Amino acid sequence: MATGTYKSGVQINLVYQAAGLLADAIPVGTVLDEAGAVDAPKSTSLTSQLLLGELTGVAVGRYHGHFTPDAEGRWTVVIQDKNGAGEVSKVYEVCGHDVDAIGDQVAANNSAIASQLLLTQSVLSGYISNVESAVDLQTSPAIIS
Numbered sequence: 001m002a003t004g005t006y007k008s009g010v011q012i013n014l015v016y017q018a019a020g021l022l023a024d025a026i027p028v029g030t031v032l033d034e035a036g037a038v039d040a041p042k043s044t045s046l047t048s049q050l051l052l053g054e055l056t057g058v059a060v061g062r063y064h065g066h067f068t069p070d071a072e073g074r075w076t077v078v079i080q081d082k083n084g085a086g087e088v089s090k091v092y093e094v095c096g097h098d099v100d101a102i103g104d105q106v107a108a109n110n111s112a113i114a115s116q117l118l119l120t121q122s123v124l125s126g127y128i129s130n131v132e133s134a135v136d137l138q139t140s141p142a143i144i145s
Helices: 099-139
Strands: 012-017 028-032 062-067 073-080 088-095
Touching (some): 012 073, 012 088, 028 062
Antiparallel strands (some): 012 062, 073 088
16 A cells, blocks of 8 residues: 555645736646656646636735646646746655544544444443342342341
8 A cells, every 4th residue: 555645536636826926827737647758638727716706915926736646656746937037846645545534434433433432431331230249149148037
């Protein structure tokens, strides 16, 4: 099982901040797959959130995109703007599971263990009660009236 933070088949969001807050940088993200080859269908042009109505002062020069890895391994995205002034790259370790799925499984296991412990405690309480009753019968003083 590969180790990683991202899950194969689940979209990975990309954020690029253009050098100098350039508002028309037109960045392109080139995706390299787990074998290091350019995955042209997954490569993407990033778009400005200003087009989606974000406030100008907050999002100037910020661009968003995404890709979805289809295999486990080390994926790399290289983002370059039209001016060549801000090339950046990031590596994504992709595996067959994600932190949420592991957390859900741990929670389910903990719940099952807690239920089993409660059942065991209930059964033991019944046995202890029966043993205490038997001890009480054995140690009761004889009474003659």
